[in-house]
Amino acid sequence: MNLLAGFLSADAGEIRLGSTPIPQGDPIACRQLGIEMIHQHFMLVPAFTVEENLALNRLPNLHSSLRISNLIQTSLTAAKGLDWEVANDSRARDLPVGAQQKLEILKALGGDARVLIFDEPTAVLSPTEVTELFTVLRRLRDAGAVVILIAHKLSEVFAVADRVTVLRRGEFIGTALITEITSEKLARWMVGEFPPAQDIPTQELGPPVVQADGISVIGDQGQLAVRDVSFEIRAGEIVGFGGVEGNGQDELAEALACLRPAAGALTLPVHRHRIGYIPQDRQADGLALGLSIEENLLIKGVDRAELVRRGWLQLRAIHRWAATLVEKFAVKAESARSLAGSLSGGNQQKVVVARELDANPELLVVVNPTRGLDIRSTQFVHDSIRQAAAAGTAVALFSTDLDELRALASTTYFLSRGELLTGNSAETYLGAKA
Amino acid sequence: MIRTVLTALGLVVVLALTLACFGVAVGPGLLLLTEGAFGDKFAIARTLVKATPLLLTALGMTVAWKTGVYNIGGEGQYIVGAVFAAAIGKLLLPTSPGPIWTVLMLIAAILGGAGYASLAGWLYVRRGVEIVISTILLNFIAIQILGWAVEGPLKEKAGQVPQTDSIPDAAMLIKFDRQMDLHAGVVLALLAAVAVYLLMYRTRLGFLMRVTGDNRRAARANQIPADRLQVVAMAISGGLCGLAGGVQYLGIVGRLGTTFPEQWGFLGIPVALLGGLHPLGVIPAAVYFGALFAGSDQLSRFTPAGTSLVYVIQAVAVLGFVAMSTVKWRRRKPDGRTESNS
Numbered sequence: 020m021n022l023l024a025g026f027l028s029a030d031a032g033e034i035r036l037g038s039t040p041i042p043q044g045d046p047i048a049c050r051q052l053g054i055e056m057i058h059q060h061f062m063l064v065p066a067f068t069v070e071e072n073l074a075l076n077r078l079p080n081l082h083s084s085l086r087i088s089n090l091i092q093t094s095l096t097a098a099k100g101l102d103w104e105v106a107n108d109s110r111a112r113d114l115p116v117g118a119q120q121k122l123e124i125l126k127a128l129g130g131d132a133r134v135l136i137f138d139e140p141t142a143v144l145s146p147t148e149v150t151e152l153f154t155v156l157r158r159l160r161d162a163g164a165v166v167i168l169i170a171h172k173l174s175e176v177f178a179v180a181d182r183v184t185v186l187r188r189g190e191f192i193g194t195a196l197i198t199e200i201t202s203e204k205l206a207r208w209m210v211g212e213f214p215p216a217q218d219i220p221t222q223e224l225g226p227p228v229v230q231a232d233g234i235s236v237i238g239d240q241g242q243l244a245v246r247d248v249s250f251e252i253r254a255g256e257i258v259g260f261g262g263v264e265g266n267g268q269d270e271l272a273e274a275l276a277c278l279r280p281a282a283g284a285l286t287l288p289v290h291r292h293r294i295g296y297i298p299q300d301r302q303a304d305g306l307a308l309g310l311s312i313e314e315n316l317l318i319k320g321v322d323r324a325e326l327v328r329r330g331w332l333q334l335r336a337i338h339r340w341a342a343t344l345v346e347k348f349a350v351k352a353e354s355a356r357s358l359a360g361s362l363s364g365g366n367q368q369k370v371v372v373a374r375e376l377d378a379n380p381e382l383l384v385v386v387n388p389t390r391g392l393d394i395r396s397t398q399f400v401h402d403s404i405r406q407a408a409a410a411g412t413a414v415a416l417f418s419t420d421l422d423e424l425r426a427l428a429s430t431t432y433f434l435s436r437g438e439l440l441t442g443n444s445a446e447t448y449l450g451a452k453a
Numbered sequence: 454m455i456r457t458v459l460t461a462l463g464l465v466v467v468l469a470l471t472l473a474c475f476g477v478a479v480g481p482g483l484l485l486l487t488e489g490a491f492g493d494k495f496a497i498a499r500t501l502v503k504a505t506p507l508l509l510t511a512l513g514m515t516v517a518w519k520t521g522v523y524n525i526g527g528e529g530q531y532i533v534g535a536v537f538a539a540a541i542g543k544l545l546l547p548t549s550p551g552p553i554w555t556v557l558m559l560i561a562a563i564l565g566g567a568g569y570a571s572l573a574g575w576l577y578v579r580r581g582v583e584i585v586i587s588t589i590l591l592n593f594i595a596i597q598i599l600g601w602a603v604e605g606p607l608k609e610k611a612g613q614v615p616q617t618d619s620i621p622d623a624a625m626l627i628k629f630d631r632q633m634d635l636h637a638g639v640v641l642a643l644l645a646a647v648a649v650y651l652l653m654y655r656t657r658l659g660f661l662m663r664v665t666g667d668n669r670r671a672a673r674a675n676q677i678p679a680d681r682l683q684v685v686a687m688a689i690s691g692g693l694c695g696l697a698g699g700v701q702y703l704g705i706v707g708r709l710g711t712t713f714p715e716q717w718g719f720l721g722i723p724v725a726l727l728g729g730l731h732p733l734g735v736i737p738a739a740v741y742f743g744a745l746f747a748g749s750d751q752l753s754r755f756t757p758a759g760t761s762l763v764y765v766i767q768a769v770a771v772l773g774f775v776a777m778s779t780v781k782w783r784r785r786k787p788d789g790r791t792e793s794n795s
Contacts, residue, residue, distance in 0.1 A: 278674060291676050304674040307667035318664055318675050321657050330657045 225254025489751025510721025534695025566695015
């Protein structure tokens with residue numbers, strides 16, 4: 020969709036609107052053709068007022084005088100047509116998420132839009148706001164515009180769409196009129212063959228390490244990301260959390276890793292440093308790329324008495340210990356003193372895994388641990404997680420990869436809009452309640 | 454190793470080019486500079502005296518910057534350190550002056566600088582006030598504090614000039630030779646360099662500070678108290694800058710006046726960068742710039758170029774350094790991001 024709106028250029032092929040080819044990589048030209056995109060991550064200037072934000076897309080050029088009230092007339096008329104109250108003088112950052120979404124839509128309606136692209140607009144909205152949004156989408160359609168809605172949820176597609184097209188991993192899967200397709204078939208298009216549940220060899224499970232009883236977590240944008248969920252993870256158990264990205268997985272993982280406050284009764288290991296965390300973004304949250312492999316391992320190793328005595332680093336012991344870990348976890352590096360930033364992605368991940376598992380955690384929180392890794396590294400990381408569980412660690416595995424969940428987890432929950440669903444079907448995965 | 458040699462060569466080239474721009478014959482100019490900086494024991498003493506406050510403030514910058522807090526307030530912490538030392542000096546007046554004075558006044562200088570810098574650190578972690586901005590502003594406040602102190606509570610007994618009374622000789626830092634300015638502060642600075650090295654590279658605290666500086670998010674994800682460490686780093690950084698102020702006060706000037714600030718706090722930043730933000734690397738960097746200051750005195754006696762030469766060279770060297778590290782960073786990033794083979 021970024022191609023269609025001119026934010027990216029295609030490597031090959033062209034897109035035509037009517038009979039005119041769409042200029043590629045030129046969002047302004049696309050806007051002049053009447054293509055508007057409402058981005059999933061809002062494109063607002065937080066410190067600007069509502070009026071100023073509305074005018075953003077309408078600026079004629081850089082040197083003529085600026086009359087904001089003229090520029091935003093169309094947007095304001097559109098707002099009136101939709102019965103939306105607009106607080107012109109508030110700053111965008113002070114608005115609740117739903118109002119920011121409205122602002123984003125009004126911004127798009129400020130021109131002569133013929134094609135409107137909504138990229139997952141419902142992710143941060145409450146159910147009532149979603150219903151309201153769908154009414155708006157229908158009205159826009161009735162007014163003659165083309166509305167493209169990118170969605171992951173079957174219920175949304177059936178609620179509002181006339182025709183549906185499925186893309187999976189960049190490939191075209193199929194297209195159908197909504198009246199001619201069942202939710203089951205659509206789910207199969209979206210997910211592919213749903214992998215059958217595998218038999219995870221069950222071992223003796225220990226006492227519960229994590230007990231969550233009705234916990235809720237607030238996300239970065241102030242939305243309720245996790246709503247009133249309950250589950251438990253026992254020592255030696257791998258519990259999977261799946262579902263479409265952006266349904267509260269990150270927030271729940273951070274709450275379990277003690278990095279985000281949670282409301283409700285959440286029992287975690289008493290000592291924070293007994294919680295291992297393998298974050299989704301190893302470069303941003305996992306590693307200090309400017310330090311050596313050894314130093315990155317030491318981030319968790321500083322609690323070991325033989326490595327740090329009375330606040331002093333025992334360099335010789337540290338060198339020996341780090342070299343053993345590098346070898347044990349098959350990190351391919353010149354030496355343990357090479358910079359972590361010089362490693363390939365797979366080896367960086369191995370450093371994180373080595374560090375977290377060596378600390379022998381009671382609870383291990385893992386988020387998409389094999390994203391971007393090749394098959395061998397993936398296998399290695401999977402084996403490591405299994406071994407940790409076999410040694411009695413409770414593992415919370417967050418993954419968007421169904422095969423990964425099937426391969427590792429003995430129980431899998433799916434998150435949809437911050438709620439937990441269980442069940443073993445493609446529909447559950449996509450968030451429709453089975 | 455190769456990098457160090459290249460840096461040294463680069464600095465000589467920069468120096469030569471700058472001299473040429475100033476219209477000074479390069480060969481004789483370099484000769485005069487070298488003579489002024491290392492020609493005899495007096496020249497060497499001058500170099501070391503100039504290098505001392507530079508080394509201390511540069512160490513302060515190293516600690517803070519390595520922990521990810523960009524302290525630009527070395528100058529303010531330097532001034533406040535000296536004012537604290539002077540205040541203690543005034544309190545001690547009824548007693549007879551001796552080495553105990555020196556020790557107490559230097560401790561006061563450290564605490565003054567540390568406290569002043571912690572203020573910025575605290576504002577950052579509690580209120581999100583950018584360190585760069587708060588420390589710059591605190592510099593101006595420090596100058597006002599100095600002005601107020603020498604006009605008011607610390608004003609000399611005679612009451613004529615806005616300055617403090619001179620410190621009795623017995624309370625000054627020991628001088629090695631009556632004919633030279635070289636004082637014990639240079640030893641203190643070198644000890645400080647070793648101490649900072651041990652702190653940053655041999656202790657748990659320093660290690661966690663470096664992790665925080667390299668990646669604050671990763672530090673927090675690993676339950677490292679990044680906020681607290683950054684305040685601690687600011688305190689240590691300010692303490693070193695405050696010590697620089699105390700050393701300059703008790704080693705050279707002996708009394709505080711409104712002319713006391715000589716920008717050593719600011720000059721510590723380029724020295725720290727040139728030293729690669731490494732506590733031992735800043736030693737040669739401080740000596741190099743100390744030598745330039747000492748040498749340029751000599752140069753200005755025979756040519757139209759003077760001390761301003763030093764600032765130009767500093768600026769060019771830092772720009773060069775920044776440019777070089779950007780190139781390195783750009784090269785590293787795509788490599789670090791390759792997600793291909795393991």
